[in-house]
Amino acid sequence: MRYRLHIFALAAALVFAGSTVAQQAGDTAVIAVQGDPGHLNPAISTAGPLHAVADSLFNGLVSLDRDGNAQPDLARSWSVSPDGLEVRFSLTEGVTWHDGRPFTSADVKFSFEELLFRFHARARAGLAPAVASVDAPDPLTVVFRLKRPHPALLRQLDVTEAPILPRHIYAGSEPNRNEANSKPIGTGAFRLESYRRDDSVVLVKNARYFKPGLPRLDRLTFRIIPETNTQLAALANGEVDYLGRVSPADVARLEGKATIVRTTAGPGGANCIMTLAFNLDRPRLALHAVRQAFAHTIDRAQMLSLVQFGQGRVAAAPIHSAISWATLPGALSYDVNLSKANALLDGAGLARNPSGERATFDLLMFPAFMRYGELMRQQLAGAGIAIRLKSLDPAAFATAVFTQRDFDLALVSYCNGVDPEIGVSRMYRSAAIGNVPFSNAAAYRNADVDRLFDEAGSSTDVARRGEAYRALQRIVATDLPYWWLVETDFTSAWRDSFRDFAPWSGQFAERAWRSR
C-alpha cells in the first residue's frame, strides 16, 4: 500500500512541477493556422496556408473590402480608358520595402511579368491571357494594356491574387530558389521576425508602414496547429486569440465565448460552392435523365443542416449568390422527389438488380468532405444508386480527376472568386478540360456556353455581362454537367478582447487591435 502512495505522489509532483502560471505581455495576437506555409513567397504559390501568413507581409495594388470592392493599397487611385483597354494606376508615395529601399512602379512591372504571370496559378490562368503589357512610364505610374476589356481586373489585384514583390531582391534569380522566400522583404503592415517550420511564424509591426496609424498590433504569432480540437481548446484556454477557419460542426461550441464572423470570402478562396461533378465521359453519366435523377434525389437542405450546420445556403444558381449582379436565383428548380428520380432512372434503362441496386458509382473527394459523401450515399440509395466513397488527399485527387480522368463522380469545392471570370468559367469552358487541377471536371462542352463566357468576359458593361452570365446559367442548369449543392461560408472566431479583424481579406490583421 505504502508503495502505491509513492507512485501517486510522484505522478502528482510531475504534473505540478511543470505548472507555473503563465503571464501575458504586449499587444500580440496569436493566430492558429492549420498548415505550415512551407515558404513565404505569395507570388509563386496559391496555397492557402502560405497566403494565410504571407499576405500580412505584402500588399497588392488594391485591397478588397467586405463586399469585394477595390480600395486603395499600393495604388492610391486608378482610371480606366473609355474603350476599357487601358487601366492607369497612380501609386502611393513614400512606400518603402522592409529593408528600407523605396517601392516603385518597376517592382510592380517585375512582379507581374517575372513572378505572377509565370508562377501564381490563378494570375497565370485568369489574368495573364487578358494582359498585353504592364508598363511603368514613371516611378509612380503603372499602366495595364489589355488585349480585350477585362472587367474583373481590379478584383484580381489584391494581395492574395497579385502580391507585389521587390525587384531588387528577385531580379536575376530563380524565384523558386531565392533565399528571400523564407526571409521575405515586403511592404506590408508586418515584417518577419522568425519562422520555425511546422511550429510558428512570428511577425512584428512594420514601424514605417505607409498607412498612418497602422498596424495597431505589435506582433502577430501564427501557431501551426493541425488538429481542430486542439485549436478550439487553445482558444478556450487563451493560448490562441484568432481562428481563421472554424469548421461548421464546431461553431456551436464557440457561441457566446468568442466573436464569431461568417463571410463568404476568406484567404484562399471566395464564394465557394460545394459541387458534385459528373464525369460526362462515362456512358451512364452522359445520360441526361441519370443526372436529373441525382438532382431529384439529393436533399440539399438536409445537407446544409447536417453537414454544414447551417453555415451557408442551398445553392440557388450555378453562380454564387454573393455575386449578385451575375447570379440567377431560382435557376435550379429540381424538387427532392424520389418517384420522379426512379421514373427517370427506369426510363434511362438503369433497371434494379435483385438486391435493388441500379448502378454503382465511384465518388472521389478530399478526406475533409467525407460527411458530404456519406450523406449522399445514404440519400442516393433511395433511388437504387450505390456509391463507393473514395477519399484521396489533394495531390492524389487532382491526378485522378483532372489528369487521368479516372472517376465517375467527384466532389469539388469550386470557389467562384469575386468575379465569375476568376473562378466560374474554368468549370464550363471546353478549353478548360484536361491536365489543370480544379478546372472543367465534368468535361462539359457546349459551344453556346463558350460563346457566352467570351461575351461576358470581354465587356465592361455590368448589365451586359450579367445578361450573358444569366443566359449561360439557364443552359448549364438544364444540361446539368454538375449538381450545385451548397454555398459554404467561412467562419472565423476571435477572443472578445480583440476588434476589427477582417477575415475576408488577406490583410486580416492590418487594422486589428486589442481592447484594454
Added chain:
Amino acid sequence: MRILSRLTLVVGAIWLAATLAFLLIHLAPGGPAVALGGDSGAPGYLEEVARIYGLDRPLHEVYLAWLGNLLCGDLGFSYRSQQPVLTLVLDRLPVTLALIGPALVVSGLAGVALGLAWLPRPDKPHRGFVAAMAALHALPSYLVGQGLIVVFALWLGVLPVQGLVDERVPAGGGARLVDMARHLVLPVLALALHHVAFTALLTRARVAGELSRPYIVTAAAKGLPSHAVERRHALPNALLGIVTLFGARLGAFVAGAVVVETVFALPGLGRLAVTSAIARDHPVVIGIVLVTTAIVVLGNLATDMVLRWLDPRLAEGRS
C-alpha cells in the same frame, strides 16, 4: 567478425527500409508538382514545375541518383521548404527525442512500479487493476491526448494545451527550459500511458511467474519479507523478459510520436513526416524513414547490450 556481420545487418535494414519508402512514395498518385502548384493552374504549368524540379526523369534514374547522393551523405533537397533534408531532419530530431526519451523512461519505470504494486495474491487477484490497464492500453493515444488536454489544461488549468513554448512570453535560458518542460508534460503522458499499461501488465505477469519458482520458496523460507523477495530476487530474473519485449516496442514509440505531435502541435519529426507525405516531398519522407529506421535499429542494438549487462550468461555465449 560478429560485429561486422551485425553491422552489415544494420546497414542492410536501413537500405531496405529507405528503398521501400522510395518506391512507395514515388508510386503514390499525385506528384510534388500538383502539391506545389496549389489549387488551380494554367495549361503547361504542371509540366513547367516538373521540369524545374527534375520530376520528369524516369524512376530508375532518380533512384540511382538518390542512392549515389546517399552514399556521399547527401539526403537530398526538400521541394517544399527549399532546404537540405539533413538540415530539416536534424532541426526536428531534438523535439521528437525530447518526447520519446522521457516517455520511454516514464513508461519503463512507472510500468514496472505499477506491476510490482499490484502483484496478484491468492487473496487479492486485483482484477480491477488488470481491467483498467487493459483499457488504458486499448485507448488510442489520440484520444488519451484529447482527454489529458480537457482535464489538465481546460478544467484544472495547470498545463498548456499545445506547442513547445509560450508564444506570449519569449523567455530565455533556464526559464525557457522550464517552459518547454511544462509544455512536454501532457504529450509525454499521452505517448507513455499506453506503454505504461503494457509494461505494468507485463511486469506483473513475469514477476508472478518467477514467484512460483523453487528459489523463491527458498528465499521466503530463510525469512525474507515478501517485498524483498519480489524486488531483490524475482524482479531481476523477470527483467530479462520485460526488457526484451519493451525494447521491441521502440518502433511503436516512434509511430506514436507522429500522432502525439499532431495532437499537441509539436514541431517534431512526426509532423514533418505527415506534412511532407501530403506535399509529396519525396526526399524528406525518405530521409525521415532513414533516420527513424536507424533509431529503431540502434535501439534494438542497445536493448541487446542491456540484456547482456543484466544477464552475464548472454555475454559469455551461454544460455
